[in-house]
Amino acid sequence: MPRGTAVRSSDRLSPAQARSLYAYNVRVFDRFAARLRRLPWRAVRRRREIAHQTLLDTLVHILNVHEVWLDYILAGRTSDAELDRLFRDRTRHPTTWPAFRAYERRVWAAVDRCLRGLTPRDLARPVHVFWMPGKYVASDGILQATFEQAHHLGEVIGALWQDDIEPPEMTWIRVSRGRRPGSR
Numbered sequence: 001m002p003r004g005t006a007v008r009s010s011d012r013l014s015p016a017q018a019r020s021l022y023a024y025n026v027r028v029f030d031r032f033a034a035r036l037r038r039l040p041w042r043a044v045r046r047r048r049e050i051a052h053q054t055l056l057d058t059l060v061h062i063l064n065v066h067e068v069w070l071d072y073i074l075a076g077r078t079s080d081a082e083l084d085r086l087f088r089d090r091t092r093h094p095t096t097w098p099a100f101r102a103y104e105r106r107v108w109a110a111v112d113r114c115l116r117g118l119t120p121r122d123l124a125r126p127v128h129v130f131w132m133p134g135k136y137v138a139s140d141g142i143l144q145a146t147f148e149q150a151h152h153l154g155e156v157i158g159a160l161w162q163d164d165i166e167p168p169e170m171t172w173i174r175v176s177r178g179r180r181p182g183s184r
Contacts, residue, residue, distance in 0.1 A: 065149065
């Protein structure tokens with residue numbers, strides 16, 4: 001598809017697909033957060049020369065992405081003032097496990113609210129933010145956040161292997177197997 005071309009309706013996610021993707025996203029994220037919580041604090045906060053430097057900061061960034069896309073952009077909360085307030089919010093950059101858990105709960109609750117009433121029309125709605133040029137729709141934002149999570153978890157996987165620590169399972173089939181609809 002040429003650059004800047006609008007997404008065809010056949011390329012968009014359905015609401016059920018979006019919810020299924022997010023059930024997977026949350027389950028995988030929870031696995032990684034649980035694995036990192038079992039590591040020594042020094043290992044979680046050590047600079048590793050990955051995109052967001054530390055393992056904790058990488059998980060936090062993943063939450064930041066889900067929050068901005070689903071709780072702000074897809075909800076139409078894209079004014080400069082709203083985004084500026086969000087980006088300045090210190091609670092979006094936790095530095096302890098308790099603060100991380102509080103922020104994580106806040107993000108997943110916002111994601112759940114967004115997905116609960118999602119309609120095909122919502123997913124087809126054009127959205128735009130200043131840092132992403134081009135034309136895209138809400139469905140693209142869900143995919144963007146999903147793929148960004150996968151890419152950053154790949155960094156975490158590499159960092160864990162460098163320390164001879166087996167990363168958690170993240171394959172779609174194994175993580176999604178046995179999941180009840182609407183459950184995490």
